[in-house]
Amino acid sequence: MSLAGKHALVTGGGSGAGAAIARALAGAGANVTIAGRNADALAAVAGAEMRYVTGDVTRPDEVRAMFDAASAGWGAPSIVVANAGSAASRPFLKTTPADFAATVALNLGGVFATWQAGLAPMLDAGWGRLIAVASTAGLKGYPYVAGYCAAKHGVVGLTRALALETAKTGVTVNAVCPGYMLTPMLERALETIMARTGRTRTEAEAPLLAANPQGRFIAVDEVAATILWLCSDAAASVTGQAISISGGEI
Numbered sequence: 001m002s003l004a005g006k007h008a009l010v011t012g013g014g015s016g017a018g019a020a021i022a023r024a025l026a027g028a029g030a031n032v033t034i035a036g037r038n039a040d041a042l043a044a045v046a047g048a049e050m051r052y053v054t055g056d057v058t059r060p061d062e063v064r065a066m067f068d069a070a071s072a073g074w075g076a077p078s079i080v081v082a083n084a085g086s087a088a089s090r091p092f093l094k095t096t097p098a099d100f101a102a103t104v105a106l107n108l109g110g111v112f113a114t115w116q117a118g119l120a121p122m123l124d125a126g127w128g129r130l131i132a133v134a135s136t137a138g139l140k141g142y143p144y145v146a147g148y149c150a151a152k153h154g155v156v157g158l159t160r161a162l163a164l165e166t167a168k169t170g171v172t173v174n175a176v177c178p179g180y181m182l183t184p185m186l187e188r189a190l191e192t193i194m195a196r197t198g199r200t201r202t203e204a205e206a207p208l209l210a211a212n213p214q215g216r217f218i219a220v221d222e223v224a225a226t227i228l229w230l231c232s233d234a235a236a237s238v239t240g241q242a243i244s245i246s247g248g249e250i
Contacts, residue, residue, distance in 0.1 A: 001232050004029035008231075009070050009077040011057055011114055012084030014041030016183035017133055020220035021081055024228050026050055030079065033070040057084045057110030058102075060117075067117045076121030079231055082114040083133040086185060087148040089192060100147045107151035111158060119171070128171040129231050132159060133223065136179045136246050152177075156242045163240030172239035176226050179246035180208045181218045214247030 008025045012018035013034025022045060026032045032050045035057075036042050042052035053069045055062035070077060085107045088099070111132045122128025137145060138152030156175055163173040180186055186208075193204040209215055223245055229235055230243075244250050 001228065001234075002029045003079070003228075003231060006030045006079055006231070007033070007070075007074040007077045008079035008081065009033045009035060009067070009118065010081040010083055011035045011110065012133075013052070014038050014045055016185060017178070017181060017220045017223050018081075018083040019045045020224045021083060021133075021227055022050060024221070024224035025079065025081075025231070028228055028231075030231075031074040033074070033077065035066050035070070036084065057082075057114055058105045060113040063110075063113040063117045071121075076125075077118055078122055078125060078127060079129045079131070080114060080118035080122075081131045081133065081227060082111040084110050084114075085133065085135075085151075087137075087145050087189070089144045089189060091144055092146045095147060100150075103147035104151045104154070107148060108154040108158070111155050115158075115162065115173075119166075122171045123166070123169050126170040128169075130162070130166075130171065130173045131227055131230055132175040134159075134175040134177045134242060136177050136244060136250050138175065138177055139242060139244060139250050159242060160240045167239060172230070172236065174230050174239060175242045176223055176230075177242050177244045177246070177250075178218045178223050179212050179244075179249050181220055181223065183220060186217070212247040212249050216247065218245055218247070 008030045010018050010022045013022045014036040022032050022034045034052045039054050046052045053066045055066040115130050132155050134155040135152045137149045138156040141149050159175040190204045
């Protein structure tokens with residue numbers, strides 16, 4: 001599959017799934033711009049084959065500036081992957097309103113701002129791909145991450161609604177919903193579990209692995225491969241979907 005001539009923008013592209021997605025898109029021939037807050041991390045991933053822009057997806061004015069900067073090089077992106085996100089674990093009664101608002105602002109508001117900045121040129125061109133990296137937390141509940149689950153459920157709802165608005169335009173709108181992935185975010189979660197409970201690494205991993213019927217973590221390359229397919233013409237009729245990548249968990 002070739003994406004030659006397409007310009008793809010990936011938020012949260014400085015590490016983890018975002019970096020893997022960006023590399024996969026570049027490998028398929030796309031011109032890739034990665035976006036995020038950490039310029040050093042972005043530069044390390046971008047190397048010589050990608051461009052990068054900095055900004056905070058919770059600030060719509062910065063998101064618009066990111067798209068303006070990206071468009072100045074390769075034209076407006078026709079593939080936009082809203083990947084930026086994060087989760088913090090704490091009991092519901094210890095979650096402050098500020099904690100909840102920040103989680104929703106990043107994980108849901110960031111998708112909204114990113115897609116809103118990217119959609120209009122796609123409509124003008126009659127072709128585009130809006131993709132969100134959601135989570136199985138957008139399809140079911142997990143304890144101690146109520147805000148994250150609420151935000152990711154919101155991403156799935158946003159995906160389904162916008163897909164109907166754009167169904168006849170040549171633009172598709174989809175979410176991919178991975179289970180626990182081997183990413184820096186998962187590493188931080190495991191370190192928190194070990195620090196709070198005194199468990200070993202193997203003991204900390206056990207309940208997370210048990211959620212996956214295949215008994216393993218999801219590889220970021222599996223998520224990237226699904227996104228590549230969604231960008232292809234073979235997936236032209238796939239829109240409004242929340243695709244579970246979870247080894248049968250859901």
